[in-house]
Amino acid sequence: MCSEKKESSNFGLLDIVKQCDNFPYPEETVEIQKFNTTPLILNDTKIGLLLPSVIQALRSYNEKHESPSPFVIKEDLVTFSPHVNTFEKRTKAIEQLLNSWRTEKTFSALKGWRDELYPVYGDPSGPSNMAFVIERAATPLFGVLTFGVHLTGFVKTKGHYRIWVAKRSKTKPTWPGYLDNTVAGGIPYNLSITESIIKEAMEEANLPREIAKDSVPAGAITYFTVTERGLQPEAQYIYDLELPIDVVPKPFDDEVECFYLWDISKVIDHIKAGEFKPNCALDFLIRHSIITPDKEPAYLDILYRLHRRHEFPGPSFQS
Amino acid sequence: MCSEKKESSNFGLLDIVKQCDNFPYPEETVEIQKFNTTPLILNDTKIGLLLPSVIQALRSYNEKHESPSPFVIKEDLVTFSPHVNTFEKRTKAIEQLLNSWRTEKTFSALKGWRDELYPVYGDPSGPSNMAFVIERAATPLFGVLTFGVHLTGFVKTKGHYRIWVAKRSKTKPTWPGYLDNTVAGGIPYNLSITESIIKEAMEEANLPREIAKDSVPAGAITYFTVTERGLQPEAQYIYDLELPIDVVPKPFDDEVECFYLWDISKVIDHIKAGEFKPNCALDFLIRHSIITPDKEPAYLDILYRLHRRHEFPGPSFQS
Numbered sequence: 001m002c003s004e005k006k007e008s009s010n011f012g013l014l015d016i017v018k019q020c021d022n023f024p025y026p027e028e029t030v031e032i033q034k035f036n037t038t039p040l041i042l043n044d045t046k047i048g049l050l051l052p053s054v055i056q057a058l059r060s061y062n063e064k065h066e067s068p069s070p071f072v073i074k075e076d077l078v079t080f081s082p083h084v085n086t087f088e089k090r091t092k093a094i095e096q097l098l099n100s101w102r103t104e105k106t107f108s109a110l111k112g113w114r115d116e117l118y119p120v121y122g123d124p125s126g127p128s129n130m131a132f133v134i135e136r137a138a139t140p141l142f143g144v145l146t147f148g149v150h151l152t153g154f155v156k157t158k159g160h161y162r163i164w165v166a167k168r169s170k171t172k173p174t175w176p177g178y179l180d181n182t183v184a185g186g187i188p189y190n191l192s193i194t195e196s197i198i199k200e201a202m203e204e205a206n207l208p209r210e211i212a213k214d215s216v217p218a219g220a221i222t223y224f225t226v227t228e229r230g231l232q233p234e235a236q237y238i239y240d241l242e243l244p245i246d247v248v249p250k251p252f253d254d255e256v257e258c259f260y261l262w263d264i265s266k267v268i269d270h271i272k273a274g275e276f277k278p279n280c281a282l283d284f285l286i287r288h289s290i291i292t293p294d295k296e297p298a299y300l301d302i303l304y305r306l307h308r309r310h311e312f313p314g315p316s317f318q319s
Numbered sequence: 320m321c322s323e324k325k326e327s328s329n330f331g332l333l334d335i336v337k338q339c340d341n342f343p344y345p346e347e348t349v350e351i352q353k354f355n356t357t358p359l360i361l362n363d364t365k366i367g368l369l370l371p372s373v374i375q376a377l378r379s380y381n382e383k384h385e386s387p388s389p390f391v392i393k394e395d396l397v398t399f400s401p402h403v404n405t406f407e408k409r410t411k412a413i414e415q416l417l418n419s420w421r422t423e424k425t426f427s428a429l430k431g432w433r434d435e436l437y438p439v440y441g442d443p444s445g446p447s448n449m450a451f452v453i454e455r456a457a458t459p460l461f462g463v464l465t466f467g468v469h470l471t472g473f474v475k476t477k478g479h480y481r482i483w484v485a486k487r488s489k490t491k492p493t494w495p496g497y498l499d500n501t502v503a504g505g506i507p508y509n510l511s512i513t514e515s516i517i518k519e520a521m522e523e524a525n526l527p528r529e530i531a532k533d534s535v536p537a538g539a540i541t542y543f544t545v546t547e548r549g550l551q552p553e554a555q556y557i558y559d560l561e562l563p564i565d566v567v568p569k570p571f572d573d574e575v576e577c578f579y580l581w582d583i584s585k586v587i588d589h590i591k592a593g594e595f596k597p598n599c600a601l602d603f604l605i606r607h608s609i610i611t612p613d614k615e616p617a618y619l620d621i622l623y624r625l626h627r628r629h630e631f632p633g634p635s636f637q638s
Contacts, residue, residue: 025345025628026344026345026346027345027630192613193612193613194613216608217605217608217611217612217613218605218606218607218608219605219606219622220612220618220619220622222619222622222623235619237612237618286536286537286538287537287538287606288537289535289536289537292536293512293536293539293556294511294512294513294536297634297635297636299539299556300539300541300554300629300633301633303538303539303541303626304541304626304627304628304629305628306626307622307623307625307626308623308628309344309623309624309627309628310619310623311346314619314620315616316616317616
């Protein structure tokens with residue numbers, strides 16, 4: 001059993017959501033200009049967003065690189081050079097760039113190297129519309145949309161909810177020691193969404209496949225976070241899993257320190273205390289009528305910010 | 320029992336959502352410029368959006384009006400004149416304007432006069448942050464955010480859903496004869512959200528209060544529709560109501576022609592045939608795992624467009 005921190009701060013729920021959706025909206029023109037971003041473009045489609053520090057490092061790399069250089073850097077956009085024109089070539093060009101930046105310690109974001117490849121979409125001739133794949137830790141440098149899964153495991157007794165809350169391991173590169181959804185993880189380029197949730201439930205919470213497979217999809221949350229690592233537009237597919245009281249999630253890999261089974265009121269107290277990773281639980285609490293529109297003044301604003309529209313393309317597949 | 324139309328078209332679900340969220344987004348600069356709208360401003364806050372035809376009619380009204388005229392019309396904004404500075408005075412100024420337009424048949428939108436007052440928010444010194452109230456039929460002329468409630472009544476047997484679908488009366492001023500949520504209606508300025516859903520359930524579906532009060536809130540959908548009546552940014556609070564099989568909604572007022580209890584597959588067929596009012600049912604189908612992300616290619620795009628962020632202010636109240 002791990003120790004519980006006593007909550008102290010008291011944020012509004014909208015404040016919490018704003019911590020995860022903190023990149024300005026297109027209509028916030030003054031705020032957005034301060035970021036001075038440059039879009040990463042592929043065939044007229046915006047697939048990422050680069051901060052000035054990344055543009056500068058990309059320029060240096062291009063200059064040192066033997067000709068022809070792999071990237072085209074213009075005043076108002078960055079794109080791949082004409083010879084870097086396939087999924088494989090783009091993936092290779094990005095890999096070489098990142099190896100160089102990693103060796104030269106150009107960006108602290110790359111210290112959290114994961115050895116996990118994430119898809120970046122936008123090329124209809126690539127597999128499932130993928131333009132390239134990229135090391136997970138590097139995604140904030142390119143401001144590309146990343147995809148993940150969230151699972152809320154809960155116990156319902158006589159209409160009364162308790163939620164299985166994970167405490168993130170203190171060694172995690174992002175949000176160490178924070179409270180989290182029961183299971184959360186990225187979607188690697190080679191797994192379906194449902195397979196991703198089952199795999200993560202097994203790895204993070206030691207839930208067997210025959211239990212995890214009963215997870216039901218219930219929507220997605222989308223938001224755009226700015227952190228010290230860079231720009232992180234994210235989409236998290238949301239799953240619910242009602243668990244029998246005798247099924248107890250247990251840490252399995254090193255991602256989670258421990259699990260708590262908490263009443264809703266305790267979950268909300270800890271959310272308001274700022275102890276949860278800020279992208280957690282609110283969508284569940286709204287869908288399950290725990291946060292209600294007659295009681296929560298920021299109901300609509302919370303929903304907007306949990307469903308931010310990203311312009312970036314996603315996967316294509318046959319329905 | 321009323322007759323069923325046989326479905327013929329076959330739209331994708333995203334096409335349907337785009338019919339209800341068809342006003343361009345801020346980043347779609349070319350499309351948005353074509354509308355050439357002017358914001359209605361109150362104390363630096365945008366509370367509405369006016370088309371050129373409305374600006375022109377407002378200019379004529381101002382010129383004919385005895386001095387001092389109630390509206391200030393500038394190149395880049397419209398606002399109330401300094402002497403029209405309270406909730407009551409704005410409400411009166413709008414009422415007089417609409418009476419004039421109605422008499423002169425300036426806008427066909429006003430033919431559907433409802434005698435229902437809708438709130439427009441944005442004045443912290445007004446009741447619940449209201450700037451004024453306005454006749455419902457006139458809201459599209461001012462592009463003000465309107466609020467409504469949606470209720471999906473359903474029967475669940477062994478994990479299998481059936482939905483109570485309303486067929487709108489052929490005499491309704493908007494979407495006559497279309498299929499609809501079980502219960503839907505606007506939120507008048509003097510009712511809470513929960514009271515609105517109970518009232519509408521009683522009036523439209525003859526559901527008694529002791530049943531309707533078990534409706535549970537599960538979120539909201541928000542979108543921005545352009546119609547021949549004007550500009551309609553909307554927010555609909557979403558409620559679910561599981562009904563026993565022996566509770567049968569029945570038309571009570573003249574809003575609904577009849578109700579059907581349909582299997583999900585039949586509901587989806589009729590949605591794809593374009594027979595539903597396009598703001599219906601998709602949110603329910605996503606939350607209840609009927610539309611799933613591994614099967615629906617436009618899953619995220621559908622969610623974005625059902626949760627469009629409106630800049631316009633909403634009500635204020637103590638939580």
